[in-house]
Amino acid sequence: MNPPEQSFRVVGTRPVRPDGADKVTGRALYGTDFALAGMLHGAVLRSPHAHARIRGIDASRALALPGVKAVVTGADFPEAASVAIAGESAANLRDIARNVMARDKALYEGHAVAAVAATSPAIARAALALIAVDYEVLPHATSIAAAIAPDAPLLHDDLFTPGLKPRPETPSNLALHVAIDTGDAAAALAGAAAVAGGHYTTQPVHQGYIEPHACVAQWNADGQAQIWASSQGAFMIRSLVAGALGLKQADIRVTPLEIGGGFGGKTTVYLEPVALQLARQAGRPVRLEMSRSEVFRATGPAPGAVIDIRLGADKDGMLVGAEMTFHYTAGAFPGAAAHPAALLALAGYKVPNRKITGWEVVCNLPSSAAYRAPGAPQVAFAVESCLDELALQLGIDPIELRLKNAVGPGDTGPMGLPHGQIGLIECLEAARAHPHYSAPLAPGETRGVAAGGWANYGGPSTAAVALAEDGSVLVTTGSPDIGGSRAAMAMMAAETLGVPYETVRVTIADTASIGFSFLTGGSRTTFATGHAVIAAANQVIATARARAAQIWGVAADTVAWRDGAAHGTAGDSAGKVLTLAEIAGKAANAGGPISAEVGVNPAGWLPGFGVHICDCALDAETGQVKVTRYTAIQDVGRAIHPAYVEGQLQGGAAQGIGWALNEAYVYGADGRMENPGFLDYRVPVASDLPMIDTVLVDKPNPDHPYGVKGVGETPIVPPLAAVANAVSRAAGRRQRHLPMSPEQVLLGGDA
Amino acid sequence: MSKLHITTTVNGDPAEFLCEADDSLLAALRGPLGLTGTKEGCGSGDCGACTVMLDGSMVCSCLVLAAEAQGRRVETVEGLAEGGALHPLQQRFLEHGALQCGFCTPGLLVAARALLERNPDPSEEEARYWLAGNLCRCTGYDKVIRAVLDAGRDLRQDHGEKVA
Numbered sequence: 074m075n076p077p078e079q080s081f082r083v084v085g086t087r088p089v090r091p092d093g094a095d096k097v098t099g100r101a102l103y104g105t106d107f108a109l110a111g112m113l114h115g116a117v118l119r120s121p122h123a124h125a126r127i128r129g130i131d132a133s134r135a136l137a138l139p140g141v142k143a144v145v146t147g148a149d150f151p152e153a154a155s156v157a158i159a160g161e162s163a164a165n166l167r168d169i170a171r172n173v174m175a176r177d178k179a180l181y182e183g184h185a186v187a188a189v190a191a192t193s194p195a196i197a198r199a200a201l202a203l204i205a206v207d208y209e210v211l212p213h214a215t216s217i218a219a220a221i222a223p224d225a226p227l228l229h230d231d232l233f234t235p236g237l238k239p240r241p242e243t244p245s246n247l248a249l250h251v252a253i254d255t256g257d258a259a260a261a262l263a264g265a266a267a268v269a270g271g272h273y274t275t276q277p278v279h280q281g282y283i284e285p286h287a288c289v290a291q292w293n294a295d296g297q298a299q300i301w302a303s304s305q306g307a308f309m310i311r312s313l314v315a316g317a318l319g320l321k322q323a324d325i326r327v328t329p330l331e332i333g334g335g336f337g338g339k340t341t342v343y344l345e346p347v348a349l350q351l352a353r354q355a356g357r358p359v360r361l362e363m364s365r366s367e368v369f370r371a372t373g374p375a376p377g378a379v380i381d382i383r384l385g386a387d388k389d390g391m392l393v394g395a396e397m398t399f400h401y402t403a404g405a406f407p408g409a410a411a412h413p414a415a416l417l418a419l420a421g422y423k424v425p426n427r428k429i430t431g432w433e434v435v436c437n438l439p440s441s442a443a444y445r446a447p448g449a450p451q452v453a454f455a456v457e458s459c460l461d462e463l464a465l466q467l468g469i470d471p472i473e474l475r476l477k478n479a480v481g482p483g484d485t486g487p488m489g490l491p492h493g494q495i496g497l498i499e500c501l502e503a504a505r506a507h508p509h510y511s512a513p514l515a516p517g518e519t520r521g522v523a524a525g526g527w528a529n530y531g532g533p534s535t536a537a538v539a540l541a542e543d544g545s546v547l548v549t550t551g552s553p554d555i556g557g558s559r560a561a562m563a564m565m566a567a568e569t570l571g572v573p574y575e576t577v578r579v580t581i582a583d584t585a586s587i588g589f590s591f592l593t594g595g596s597r598t599t600f601a602t603g604h605a606v607i608a609a610a611n612q613v614i615a616t617a618r619a620r621a622a623q624i625w626g627v628a629a630d631t632v633a634w635r636d637g638a639a640h641g642t643a644g645d646s647a648g649k650v651l652t653l654a655e656i657a658g659k660a661a662n663a664g665g666p667i668s669a670e671v672g673v674n675p676a677g678w679l680p681g682f683g684v685h686i687c688d689c690a691l692d693a694e695t696g697q698v699k700v701t702r703y704t705a706i707q708d709v710g711r712a713i714h715p716a717y718v719e720g721q722l723q724g725g726a727a728q729g730i731g732w733a734l735n736e737a738y739v740y741g742a743d744g745r746m747e748n749p750g751f752l753d754y755r756v757p758v759a760s761d762l763p764m765i766d767t768v769l770v771d772k773p774n775p776d777h778p779y780g781v782k783g784v785g786e787t788p789i790v791p792p793l794a795a796v797a798n799a800v801s802r803a804a805g806r807r808q809r810h811l812p813m814s815p816e817q818v819l820l821g822g823d824a
Numbered sequence: 825m826s827k828l829h830i831t832t833t834v835n836g837d838p839a840e841f842l843c844e845a846d847d848s849l850l851a852a853l854r855g856p857l858g859l860t861g862t863k864e865g866c867g868s869g870d871c872g873a874c875t876v877m878l879d880g881s882m883v884c885s886c887l888v889l890a891a892e893a894q895g896r897r898v899e900t901v902e903g904l905a906e907g908g909a910l911h912p913l914q915q916r917f918l919e920h921g922a923l924q925c926g927f928c929t930p931g932l933l934v935a936a937r938a939l940l941e942r943n944p945d946p947s948e949e950e951a952r953y954w955l956a957g958n959l960c961r962c963t964g965y966d967k968v969i970r971a972v973l974d975a976g977r978d979l980r981q982d983h984g985e986k987v988a
Contacts (some may be wrong), residue, residue: 089918097860097914099901103927106860195844281961283865283873284927322843333863333927365866374931556924556962716921720963724924728963751870751959759957759965766950 083568084779087716090560091579096331103331104287104303105362112289113142113350113809115361116197117344118187118204119181119371123213123437123744124226127177127186127206134203135189143354144204146187147176150350151319158313159591164341168406170317172440173346174554175452179208180228180405181437182745183370190351199674213437213744217379217400220246220436228405228435232416235407248407249433251415256426260805261394265385269462270396275793275811276737277374277402280444281728281756284333286372287362290348294356298325303332305339305553305593313582317346325349328551328583335441340594343372363589369749373442375736376401376433378451384424384459390469392478394426395419399452401431404438410448413528416487418452421497421526421682422478437744443594445725446527446786450732450793454811457523457794462807471522471798474504479524486680487528496708496772497524497682503768504684509704518690518701522797525790526682529783530595531675535588536605538566538613539668542661546577546652548569548609549670552588552602553581556724557717557787560745561599562606564713565779569610570692571637572653588672596681596783599713600774604675607778612669620664677776681787683707685726687795691803696815698734698800700761705791706768710782715769722788723765729759729792737812832893834859835903843890848875848896849883852890853900861901861930865959872958875931876900882938884957901930905938912978913937916971930957936972946978948973 094756095101175184185211187204191197220228225246233241236250262268273567287304298320299302304310307327316324332339344361353361356410364369380399386392397418403409411431419427464471479497486492504510504522514520537549548566553560563577590602613632621639622629631643640654641649660667688702705722712718735755748754773780797808804818827842834857841856848867853859853876862885865871869884876885877899878892904911913933916922923929932955939946939954946954951972952965960968 075967086893087921090921092926093918093923094910094914096923096929097901097910097933098905099859099930101926102860103863105854282925282927283871283959283961284863284925285865331927332925333865336961365868365871396882424925497858557921571986714921716967720921720924720967723964723966725961725964728961750868751866752868756959756961757964758959759952759969760949762952762965763970765964765966 081568083564083574084711084713085715087714088560088574090557091563092559094553094576094814095431101331103284103333107289107290107301107330108360109358110293112358112360112574113190113192113355114194114197115188115190115348116177116201117185117347117361118201119367120175120182120184121188122208122210123182123215124211125208126211127175127179127180128209129207130187131205132187133203135200138196138200138203140192141189141200142192142357143190145347145350145354146186147174150174150317153317156316158278163304164408166313166316168347169313169341172406173317173343181439183367183439184405185347185371187339188347190244190355200416215437215740215744217402217436219433220434227693228437232435247432247433248403248435249411251411252430253415253427253429256395258394258426258428261426262383262385264394265393265569267463267466268383268385269459269466270383271807271809273458273809275378275451275454276378277438278732278736279369279754280336280338282334282336282338285363285365285368286343288348289358289360290344290345290352291358292349292353296324299328300325300345300349301328301330302345303339305328305332305335305415305594307554307584308551308589309340309592310342310345313342313699314346314349318349326583326585329581332553334556335555336445337447337594340443340592362697365751366749369754371439373404373440375447376403376441376451380452380455382455382459384463385466386463388467390467390474392422392424395424397455398430400434401451402438402441403433403435404440405435406440407433407435409433414448414452417449417526417528418456421480421524423480423484438738445728445789448567449525449527449790450729453525453790454793454797457525457621457791458797458807458809461521461798461801472501474517475524476501477763489781493679494772494775495680496770497526499707499770499772500682500684500708503770507686507704507706507768509686509702509766514688518688519799521795521802522689523754523791523794523798524565524682524684525787526680527596528680529678529788530593531601531678532591532597533671533672533674534590534602534605535672536602536609537587537668537670538606538609540613540653540657540660542658544652545658546572548577548579548606549582550602550606551582551587552598555593556720557714559711560599560717561603564607565603565609568779569607570614570653571635582775589671595679596785599783600777600783601673601675603781604777605671605673608671609669610674612671613667617653617656620660621654624651625649655777659709672819674775677774679710679774680781681708681782681784683787683791685791685795687799689796689799689803691800691818696819698813698818700730700763700796702763704766704768705788706770707787708770708772708782709784710774710777711771711780712769713779718769718784719767721785722767725788726765726792727757727762729789730762730796732810733793733796734813738763787823828891830891830894832895834898835899845891847890848886849888849890850885852893852942853885859900859902861982863927865928872935873928875934875958876940877934882935901933902942904933911971913975916975916978920967920971922963922967922971928958928960932960932968939972940976940979944976946976951981
């Protein structure tokens with residue numbers, strides 16, 4: 074559709090984002106920055122037990138406290154229907170409703186059991202202490218091993234492992250079974266010249282956005298409600314609140330506030346239905362916000378994993394077979410991305426014989442949520458570690474080994490369809506040619522490489538483009554801007570219309586002001602919402618051409634559009650020009666204001682692949698690992714705003730490095746999280762990291778007008794193994810367990 | 825118990841507010857003073873999103889009592905730009921794309937200004953250690969560090985021009 078030699082005026086430049094000044098001056102309004110007159114302050118009572126039956130709740134003393142205006146418990150919420158919810162991680166409406174407020178059982182330490190609204194935060198907190206909950210403490214399981222043991226405490230007595238045929242006769246904590254079996258993996262491995270494998274583990278890790286969850290909800294006497302919240306999708310909130318509380322969607326208006334990071338963790342609701350129930354009871358608006366401890370204990374980490382793998386190659390390094398069984402912790406409710414994990418585990422390589430078995434396991438941890446490329450990093454850690462082992466065993470360069478096996482356009486993809494214009498091979502070649510890969514290592518330093526990918530997504534989006542009377546341009550979408558997407562939308566609109574970037578302004582509208590858009594996730598926004606913006610801009614151009622034709626008295630198809638203006642070609646109109654501003658100025662009296670709103674659900678998104686190179690220095694005495702040089706290479710299709718695309722690669726790499734080296738949920742024998750704060754749950758800080766170099770490989774997507782591929786999620790997939798492969802070489806011992814804490818590196822691991 | 829009446833200076837202007845004895849400076853800034861640019865990410869001094877200056881010292885405002893502002897000077901992100909002109913740090917953050925979500929940005933800007941006031945020519949390593957108390961989960965710090973080093977260059981140049 075678009076030749077690669079296409080040239081651009083705006084796409085590929087690096088302008089300042091439209092919301093930039095607000096965000097460097099403190100003016101931007103995030104979740105906790107919004108307030109209403111007469112607003113009450115809410116607080117949530119959370120279970121101190123990992124697993125307990127709630128025999129009764131007595132809130133009478135709390136309600137008697139002056140200043141307390143409402144108390145809600147599970148009894149105040151309707152039983153939501155069992156409906157599958159589309160998202161980055163599979164979920165069920167009934168489970169989401171039970172997660173926001175426990176009913177008969179608390180399923181993890183931190184599970185909400187009651188909430189209050191009061192005239193001050195201090196009174197709300199004091200009221201929590203007056204609520205008496207009668208718990209029957211039950212045995213708990215916070216690990217995969219404990220949850221699948223024969224005598225494991227059962228979380229849900231109605232859970233009969235989906236995906237198993239025949240349906241099991243007894244319930245268990247196995248929440249999903251997925252299987253892929255192609256060829257004869259066992260025979261292939263038996264005949265392989267080299268086999269790498271082992272038992273790999275990763276711990277649950279949190280998305281770690283710096284902004285805690287927060288919202289304000291208001292209920293009117295006529296049954297219409299408003300919610301102001303920071304999230305990855307205002308429409309997602311509308312849908313889930315309506316479903317959880319049994320309301321009409323048109324009666325809930327959700328206004329998106331600025332979002333202080335999400336990474337997948339804000340693709341579901343935690344506070345919003347509770348705040349609205351409180352507001353409904355109190356008759357006044359209510360703000361609910363989480364503390365950092367609540368964020369850790371009650372919102373979704375990425376699943377922890379136990380993975381057993383064997384990967385075999387012939388003597389030339391061609392992969393012949395793979396066997397993999399993995400278990401992922403879903404936490405309190407089913408949904409742990411085992412499907413994408415199974416599909417993506419070997420998606421980068423041609424492996425003729427493969428047997429992959431995946432299980433999701435419910436256990437007494439917070440219900441897991443999407444985290445950047447959900448499901449993919451854990452299995453990629455195991456696969457890419459095995460590739461490193463095979464390279465060492467066979468004496469083949471690790472990038473060369475991957476190149477021998479990498480998939481390219483036309484090769485069969487994970488869904489059985491041929492791949493489109495994917496760029497894994499180009500990324501591997503770029504990595505091999507990068508100065509970093511051939512740079513000499515300092516004494517004591519080692520180097521690891523790993524690849525990884527993510528499927529990406531399209532999905533429904535709506536965008537509107539309207540002209541002001543002076544010809545400046547207003548773009549409206551329903552896609553929250555997490556990392557600079559307003560800039561990308563403005564740039565695509567400016568490019569399409571042929572006007573300067575600075576004349577375009579972008580608004581993220583509330584759910585009553587623009588048509589539906591699926592949430593910001595799946596690396597879909599620049600691709601899919603971008604499609605909608607371009608389509609709306611093209612409709613505006615069509616209208617502007619028609620207006621010019623009308624003014625000139627010629628047929629519309631004789632009017633050309635270039636450089637932001639209508640150009641006449643027929644008869645007397647030949648050589649005449651009307652700029653967008655001139656047409657906009659006449660529009661009100663010549664056919665009416667010009668605008669267009671377009672809804673799309675574009676196909677043609679393509680997976681993203683990346684290759685990371687990591688240098689590490691291991692302190693042999695303390696076991697401390699320092700990342701000394703890092704390069705992230707990725708096929709990005711075409712970068713609309715390269716600085717924000719680089720930022721995605723750098724941020725994803727940093728999160729992956731944290732996953733590899735520092736981060737883990739730590740639970741005590743009592744089933745309580747022991748590190749619910751940034752002091753003890755240590756995310757990478759500035760002094761932990763080097764500069765993160767990036768290489769943006771341009772292999773444009775032919776199914777997007779500007780070549781866009783999703784870029785946000787892929788960068789967290791390679792780092793776990795890239796770091797582990799470097800550390801394994803330094804330690805002289807394969808690192809199969811994350812995080813690679815000093816203790817783990819020095820004393821743990823497999824020989 | 826009645827509230828405490830605190831008289832202080834915020835971003836150069838006289839200010840007063842009422843607070844409880846156990847309110848944090850962060851709560852006073854965001855509540856009665858209406859300055860929501862300073863963010864709360866953890867409430868325990870671990871993330872740096874609430875960084876402000878108190879009598880010229882960098883503090884986590886979540887760890888300072890509101891009453892401690894009595895008679896002292898508080899500077900927040902809202903005081904960084906002069907009139908309508910952005911501070912070179914703000915300008916460089918925008919040019920580099922050194923913010924994605926922008927939630928940690930106010931704290932980072934206040935901390936970075938404190939660094940450049942003490943050391944207008946920091947090395948990359950000095951900048952990384954000075955800012956190690958300001959968590960950013962989006963950027964991996966690369967563009968943040970580059971923006972801070974560039975802003976230092978701008979400030980040195982400005983200073984040089986004024987001296988000359």
